[in-house]
Amino acid sequence: MAYKPGTITIGGDLEVSKIGYGAMQLTGPQVWGPYPDHEGGVQLLRSLLDQGVNFIDTADVYGPHTNELLIREALYPYPDELIIATKGGFVRGGYEYSTLGWVGNPKYLRQSLMMSLQRLGLDRVQLYYLHSGHATDAPFEDQIGELKAMQDEGYIQHIGLSNVTPEQFATARGIADIAAVTALYNVGNRMGGKLLAAAEEAGAVFSPWHPASLRDGGGNAEHVASILAPIAAAHGVTPQQLAIAWLLHCSPTMLPIPGTKSLAHLRENVAAASVNLSEDEVATITELVDETTE
Template sequence: MSDQIQASAAGRFQFPGTDIVVNRMGYGAMQLAGPHVFGPPADPDEARAVLREAIALGVDHIDTSDFYGPHVTNTLIREALAPYPDDLTLVTKVGAWRDDAGNWNLRRDADFLRRSVEDNLRRLGLAAMDVVNLRMGGPEDDIAAPMRAMKALQDDGLVRHIGVSTVTADQLRAARDIAPIVCVQNHYNLVQREDDALIDTLAEAGIAYVPYFPLGGFWPIQMEGLTRIAERLGRSKQQVALAWLLQRSPNILVIPGTSTRAHLRDNVAAAALTLDDATMAELNGLHAAR
């Protein structure tokens, strides 16, 4: 891997109030599951190879959840990577479950959250999770009760640090009144820009912002302007979109997912791509023109 760009090229970030320092270029394991994040992958050997290559490329932050599959990505991570490298940070998410038809169901009562954390620990083969994100369902949801449950899990030593996902600024403030928050994981990318103000607020507080669907998720970003810029730079659209995120704010950590080693290498190469001011302005203008 010495000839491959390493994840460390994007720089490093320390989660606030912790000893966890990670490369800003990480990896999201969601796409290792089957279609629509349900069932096993078509090629489990390639899935495990992707995880091993991610580590070889310097990725030390992997995002997963036991409801991906369900249970698929955590099982693959343990099969491919255990015993885990000392510097690997595994982050999971709780607050949802999948039924037999593959539907996504939200649930956040204390008993369910505890079972969810325990399921993640059992399948990953860990005694405690580095970071667990509490997944909310919308701006109308009360975050106080599930956050108190998360704090109890932290007090019991099952969760080292707490993050939140799919939250508003008001929900984040309420969560921080109950326990320290080390990261926020919301939907954000070159097109999805509703969290611009929140990102700047978090940067001032030193809290990580981890955008999910950084490349558009199930509907990849398709913008004529992005294609034009990528072709001019001789880069893939995915690399340009990821590089834009990394330059958008120093507290942004990216976790692009893929199920192939070729796409993994392409994504990680974005860690070394520096966009000049004119290109950044041009990319920002694409959103403004929508």
């Protein structure tokens, strides 16, 4: 029987598994083009609910577009308990990551949402993120205002923010209710630490990306792995599972979204929610990074 990871509530009414699924890996190399093992991707997505996972995180730029289409092919018509989050605001002009950019034009954001709804086969998306706060082609306030307008029109249930500063989060909250935020935060890299603190204070869900990474801010994993290895061994789990478990111990607002291409790995990710760490173990991992310098 699959382990059930428990639940967390987004926006007061979306009850989702405390460990979600980040679907970005179900694309081609460098997140460009369709996922090569098409049938394998379909079967993995169809296994999520059986593993206790009812939250899928995607974005229009994954592929671009192919990830949303794969989700629809695999899961439409969607079970009532399935919650899908998608994002808009990034653009991609080719295979190289250097072609990635940001667009905040409100009309573009509206088009992005409408096209995501078409690809996913939805009339309303349950959680829609502004994918980046870096766009400078339109005032940030206008970008949030457009999302709020589309929410008022019934196309968005809850609004989220990705890759924003705490200051932008505060600004956005003055315009619309913000139910969730995403940022880079894990055992080795706490870049999103200030945003996590702001989310906790505001009662918003915090969804860390690269949640199982052991790499530090310099891109090295050896030191972090050496600290985690004995703790992980004591609990009979992998260091990556321990990394996810630590996140869940850090904050009640935490919603990790590890991605994988493997059913076995998916089961490992979900099982991380069953790891009970002592206060000393949590402190040892927390002290790996001085968050005041992040």
